[in-house]
Amino acid sequence: MAGRPGSAARRWLKLAMAAAVAAAFLVAAQLVSPSLPGAAGMVYEQNCSQDIDASALFYTEVTDVHEFSVTGGGRYAIDVRPGLKLGAGGE
Amino acid sequence: MVDGNVIEEKKSRWTELYLKEDWWSIWFAAILILVVAVGWITKVPKVGKWTDNPLTAFPADLFLPLALLVVGLGVMTAVGVAFMKLDVKRYLAGYVVVMVLAIVSYFLANQATMKAWGIGYAIWALAIGLVIANTVGTPEWILKGARSEMFIKTGLVLLGAEILFNRILKLGGPGLMVAWIVTPTVIIFMWHFGTRFMKMTNKPLVIIIAAATSVCGVSAAIATSAACRSKKDDLTLAVGMTMIFTVLMMVLMPPFAKLIGLSPAVAGAWLGGTIDSTGAVVAAGAFLGEKAEQVAAVVKMIQNVLIGLVAFAVAVFWVTRVDRDADPDHKPTLMEVWYRFPKFILGFVAASIVFSFVLMPLFGETAVDDILNKTKVFRSWLFCMAFVAIGLESNFKQLASQLVGGKPIIVYIVGQSFNILLTLFVAWLAFGGVLFEAF
Numbered sequence: 001m002a003g004r005p006g007s008a009a010r011r012w013l014k015l016a017m018a019a020a021v022a023a024a025f026l027v028a029a030q031l032v033s034p035s036l037p038g039a040a041g042m043v044y045e046q047n048c049s050q051d052i053d054a055s056a057l058f059y060t061e062v063t064d065v066h067e068f069s070v071t072g073g074g075r076y077a078i079d080v081r082p083g084l085k086l087g088a089g090g091e
Numbered sequence: 092m093v094d095g096n097v098i099e100e101k102k103s104r105w106t107e108l109y110l111k112e113d114w115w116s117i118w119f120a121a122i123l124i125l126v127v128a129v130g131w132i133t134k135v136p137k138v139g140k141w142t143d144n145p146l147t148a149f150p151a152d153l154f155l156p157l158a159l160l161v162v163g164l165g166v167m168t169a170v171g172v173a174f175m176k177l178d179v180k181r182y183l184a185g186y187v188v189v190m191v192l193a194i195v196s197y198f199l200a201n202q203a204t205m206k207a208w209g210i211g212y213a214i215w216a217l218a219i220g221l222v223i224a225n226t227v228g229t230p231e232w233i234l235k236g237a238r239s240e241m242f243i244k245t246g247l248v249l250l251g252a253e254i255l256f257n258r259i260l261k262l263g264g265p266g267l268m269v270a271w272i273v274t275p276t277v278i279i280f281m282w283h284f285g286t287r288f289m290k291m292t293n294k295p296l297v298i299i300i301a302a303a304t305s306v307c308g309v310s311a312a313i314a315t316s317a318a319c320r321s322k323k324d325d326l327t328l329a330v331g332m333t334m335i336f337t338v339l340m341m342v343l344m345p346p347f348a349k350l351i352g353l354s355p356a357v358a359g360a361w362l363g364g365t366i367d368s369t370g371a372v373v374a375a376g377a378f379l380g381e382k383a384e385q386v387a388a389v390v391k392m393i394q395n396v397l398i399g400l401v402a403f404a405v406a407v408f409w410v411t412r413v414d415r416d417a418d419p420d421h422k423p424t425l426m427e428v429w430y431r432f433p434k435f436i437l438g439f440v441a442a443s444i445v446f447s448f449v450l451m452p453l454f455g456e457t458a459v460d461d462i463l464n465k466t467k468v469f470r471s472w473l474f475c476m477a478f479v480a481i482g483l484e485s486n487f488k489q490l491a492s493q494l495v496g497g498k499p500i501i502v503y504i505v506g507q508s509f510n511i512l513l514t515l516f517v518a519w520l521a522f523g524g525v526l527f528e529a530f
Binding site: 038043 | 202204218223342343346375377
């Protein structure tokens with residue numbers, strides 16, 4: 001076992017405490033986030049309202065250059081729209 | 092696995108094609124792409140999003156596809172495990188636990204507030220694994236299924252398919268300038284700063300932090316760690332730091348861009364070139380409006396393409412320079428370089444080339460997108476399992492020992508600061524009307 005020393009009961013108690021902390025973190029974040037002041041609150045509101053998934057491993061969702069949707073259930077893609085004038089290669 | 096390294100180091104023979112994990116990662120990815128391409132798999136299941144009611148994450152019609160996913164991936168990888176002459180029964184027993192923990196990680200990451208803050212499955216998977224390993228301990232039989240390297244390498248080959256070169260051409264010069272000038276500059280700066288100025292002896296950790304900072308966070312960290320045969324603790328540390336700073340930058344940079352009066356295009360390019368995670372880039376860009384959001388996402392996308400090139404360059408640099416420096420009297424032959432080169436990177440590059448220059452022209456964009464939309468989900472599951480496995484194999488004490496003196500954090504902060512300033516300057520040149528027409 002790649003674990004820590006100590007009695008089995010104590011180790012399981014630690015695991016239960018970690019699970020409780022995770023649950024408390026989820027509940028606290030859910031309760032506190034909507035009332036956060038300043039930029040943090042605004043970013044949170046915006047991410048929620050547009051269903052933006054800020055997951056750190058989400059990058060490959062951006063490989064589609066023909067659609068752009070921040071409301072598509074967290075799926076991102078890019079539409080290089082004519083109005084954007086993205087330089088010589090842009091559409 | 093050797094001494095907790097991400098890549099094994101042995102001599103090559105033809106039998107390696109069916110005996111070695113590197114090659115099996117290529118075969119696994121090829122199988123997944125094939126079954127999707129021929130239409131045998133029409134949908135890959137994902138855990139649902141939920142806000143207050145956890146049950147909404149698991150609608151009734153999700154259970155069968157999820158069970159099939161667990162069984163399917165298990166059978167496929169077990170075949171490889173059998174060829175590699177490992178204990179299949181014990182692998183499968185451990186694999187099921189890892190997969191269940193991966194589902195739990197997705198469940199937690201898909202809570203609406205967690206999604207909004209970018210606390211994604213990678214951090215949950217690592218945390219769950221770490222907590223188990225450092226409280227009750229990870230039983231040996233679970234460790235047999237926690238084959239993090241196998242999951243990572245297979246996921247990376249699938250990732251290669253998603254890097255489509257022809258799409259880069261559509262994105263224009265300014266974006267290329269911001270993404271492709273700053274990225275290598277920052278990597279080289281951080282490498283020299285970490286190894287020479289800070290005198291960090293853990294060179295893999297330096298290059299992983301540099302790649303994560305300059306390219307795209309977690310994905311780049313994973314690819315680079317495999318390319319340089321780092322220890323798993325190095326990857327855990329780099330991912331942890333990246334994710335914490337990503338959230339901070341996502342919140343702090345947009346208001347700052349507004350405060351200093353950057354135009355939407357310059358601000359978007361700045362955010363896209365600096366914030367590590369693409370999701371966070373889109374979120375931060377959206378704060379400044381539609382144009383900033385689009386420019387930010389485009390710049391990030393161009394930058395993301397560099398993952399493969401960076402991983403390839405790091406692998407070559409490692410076998411030809413870093414390993415040689417460790418034994419200055421020995422100059423490796425070309426064959427030795429080949430022996431030690433992480434072969435799965437060939438799969439990564441091959442997948443990218445095949446999808447960009449063969450499948451795209453043959454079948455068209457819609458068909459290729461359809462395949463990739465499914466392989467992406469497989470790839471995410473594999474990365475998630477990899478992070479669970481890494482956590483299960485990690486030890487808090489070992490992790491803490493990496494932070495002695497705070498050198499990795501200093502390298503990250505100094506490198507990221509340099510990245511932020513340089514990107515701001517280049518974004519102004521490219522998108523501010525100096526070198527190109529103003530946006």
